[in-house]
Amino acid sequence: MSDAANQTNEVLYTIADHVATITLNAPERMNTISGPMLNDLARLLTESNEDKNVRVVILTGKGRAFCAGLDLRKERDGNGLSAASSPTTINLRNTPPTVLQAMDKPTICAVNGGAAGYGMDTALGCDIRIMAESSKLAAAFVKRGVVPESGGTWLLPRMLGWAKASELIFTGRTLSARECLEWGLANEVVPDAELMSRATAIAREIAANAPLAVQASKRMMRMGLNENFHDHVHHVYLQLLPLFKTQDMAEGMKAFMEKREPKFEGR
Numbered sequence: 001m002s003d004a005a006n007q008t009n010e011v012l013y014t015i016a017d018h019v020a021t022i023t024l025n026a027p028e029r030m031n032t033i034s035g036p037m038l039n040d041l042a043r044l045l046t047e048s049n050e051d052k053n054v055r056v057v058i059l060t061g062k063g064r065a066f067c068a069g070l071d072l073r074k075e076r077d078g079n080g081l082s083a084a085s086s087p088t089t090i091n092l093r094n095t096p097p098t099v100l101q102a103m104d105k106p107t108i109c110a111v112n113g114g115a116a117g118y119g120m121d122t123a124l125g126c127d128i129r130i131m132a133e134s135s136k137l138a139a140a141f142v143k144r145g146v147v148p149e150s151g152g153t154w155l156l157p158r159m160l161g162w163a164k165a166s167e168l169i170f171t172g173r174t175l176s177a178r179e180c181l182e183w184g185l186a187n188e189v190v191p192d193a194e195l196m197s198r199a200t201a202i203a204r205e206i207a208a209n210a211p212l213a214v215q216a217s218k219r220m221m222r223m224g225l226n227e228n229f230h231d232h233v234h235h236v237y238l239q240l241l242p243l244f245k246t247q248d249m250a251e252g253m254k255a256f257m258e259k260r261e262p263k264f265e266g267r
């Protein structure tokens with residue numbers, strides 16, 4: 001466990017086999033987001049992205065919920081999301097949705113229970129979602145008089161298309177894990193007891209690949225969202241040139257010729 005894990009009790013952080021696991025740890029309040037949890041989560045996401053030993057990040061929650069949104073009681077007490085802002089501005093540069101979008105390391109959300117509001121947007125901000133059978137995504141924003149405040153209005157039209165995103169956001173509907181799979185919001189649905197083992201298996205499968213190439217692929221995918229095809233293939237080629245010079249590429253080619261599994265070192 002890293003030193004960072006010893007500095008907080010609302011977010012846990014462990015690393016094993018090049019996989020960092022970040023766990024929201026306030027089950028007594030269904031992992032609703034407080035100011036300290038928000039800051040800890042953003043800091044640990046940033047730390048995992050900068051740690052060369054980490055190749056994949058799993059985000060999950062402890063207890064029966066992944067994250068039930070913002071902690072409204074903390075907001076009333078002055079220790080919520082608004083605690084990190086001035087009376088007229090909110091600093092969004094280092095919040096979890098912004099950090100997730102900028103991360104080069106692949107992220108997997110192991111959705112262990114309900115993900116509502118801020119929790120839903122955070123789950124959607126991860127690259128891959130593995131959902132427990134009992135979990136659900138609740139787009140309850142308009143039912144509370146707010147908008148998807150942490151990325152949902154950007155993510156959902158891209159993930160679902162305009163019509164389905166409109167249906168989900170405008171109705172404020174809750175989707176079961178199986179419905180999420182049907183809508184394309186989940187990669188897999190597994191029995192509750194198998195959630196972390198399955199998420200870890202996928203993380204290790206990714207971590208076994210050349211990490212620089214995986215991270216470059218994610219950067220190119222992210223850039224491609226806002227580029228035309230001609231510009232994108234040009235940027236891909238520029239990204240490919242430095243990869244040709246890496247030890248990992250030489251190892252990958254050598255392992256292929258020798259018919260063995262490669263051993264990548266991230267350099």
